[in-house]
Amino acid sequence: MKQFKGRVVTPGEVTAEAIVTKEGFNTLASFQMALQFGDKEVKCGDQSNKELYGKSMLGKALCLPQTIGSTTGGLVLYCACSMQKNPACMLFANHIDSLAAAGAVLADVWVDGITMPVIDSLGDEFLNYVKDGMKITVKADGTVEVE
């Protein structure tokens, strides 16, 4: 087990299985088909992301460097949270980007009963260490345990 310390963007505690991308995560491309057509597993639909394409994102600990792409990204994430089709948590190696931050904040302020901890600045070492299927535990102070 290894511990990493990040910065809390939106608070919460959760334990979930990791899915990992070292490429930028395109929120619109990843979620659009799954949300529109009721994919219960919320499989990643981004053809350009070879690490995540076709994998379920629902209830997973999504480990990523940052999000990229369309500025619908934040509202797509907000919709995913409203529809309870969101990852369990989002763990950023880098400083969070403006679209992901918007999505996390919109969900936190405007969606009742949602808890999707978002931690950023976990560092490159975190992303190099964590692998698909590992168990992730997020603590309230931004500590992330990987085992």
Add this chain to the structure above:
Amino acid sequence: MILTKEQQAILDGEQGETLAKVMKTLVMYGDAFEAEKLVPITSKYNHLVTSFGLKVMSPVYDLMQQLLDADVCSDQKFSVDPRPIDKNVPANFLQNLVFNKFMYTKQGFYEEQLEKLGLMDKNAFSCTCYMDEVGNKPQKGDVLSWAESSAVVYANSVLGARCNRNSGIIDIMGSIVGYVPYFGLLTDEGRKATWIVKIQTTKKPEAQLLGSAIGMKVMEDVPFVMGLDKWIGNELNDSACAYLKDFGAATASNGAVGLYHIANLTPEAVELGETLIAEGAKEYIIDDAELERVKNNYPVIWKNPKAEPKLCFVGCPHLSLEQLKDWTEKIEAALKKNGRKKVTLNTVFTAAPGVLEAFEKTKYSKRLKATGVITSYICPLMYMNNPLCKKMPVITSSNKLRTYTSARYYTDAEILTKITGGKF
């Protein structure tokens, strides 16, 4: 974040619970970037990214309704991204059924909401709101609360305005309170380039391919591009602006670029030169081989990769008036060369309603129509955004459309060959 008395009062709920939540959203958004303050929006108009009445996006319309019910609206009018459907665009019975009965069932409802929230006019639907024919063109130095990645990168880079890559919903919330958090691309420091990109190609690089390569390399950083003025000149004329529009859209969708500087061309690069480059900036050299590598790496997700294309989209982001004229001449010449009168597959060129109206008044309009090309105001991305289109082989010269849909990317020259029945 230090708030003024007025801002703090809003946050404390003195003007109602809904406006307090709007302010809380902006403060939390700014806190994520250690923003020290909120600064006033100075542009005449806003621009929103959410133009589509998708049934599945109900949470967005519910939130908009909360704003309307609480009478929490902005004095600033806005343009918005393109409409998602147009009966002129070819669609079969099943597609029409899916579009009208399952997907865009909220379109009418949402457009009514937009009008109440402050839509500029009924034609203000385009991702290229900054074009003269649309009329939402900010001034250099203006502070914006825009969303739409291609419009934000254009406003920052080509017009010299200041705007972060705001998400949809955040765009209208900034406009409602009249302030945005001061961080990132609003600051002088955030506008410095952390990448130097050197163009060393033997011919003019394809705008959408070059943008894609840079976007994938620098992600959300600011690139300072050297050597491109050799190919597109050092004057921001129609041709250069159209090139930069397409280039920027690819940097923003294939990466997360919100601002680029082009040496000797874009306003801040002309004004400040290489002082815009941050200490320790990384370097990326782009030659013919690098562009070829990037292009060859795009996945083809058609069911049958060798299928003949059934539909072609050009105009994501929307075409300019000059681009429509230029394409008309190129298609006519290519058809003549290939001994044909009409394009060989359904081809749709998309542009802003105002641009299409202006095009209708030119001699080119009838000529383009005669080639069989269809013009439309839609967003090709929204059209393609369903499983039926995934089964259909669609081609495009838009790297943004390629990124978000199953459309296959070809250069403009390859598209011209394909649609006019020529051979590679």
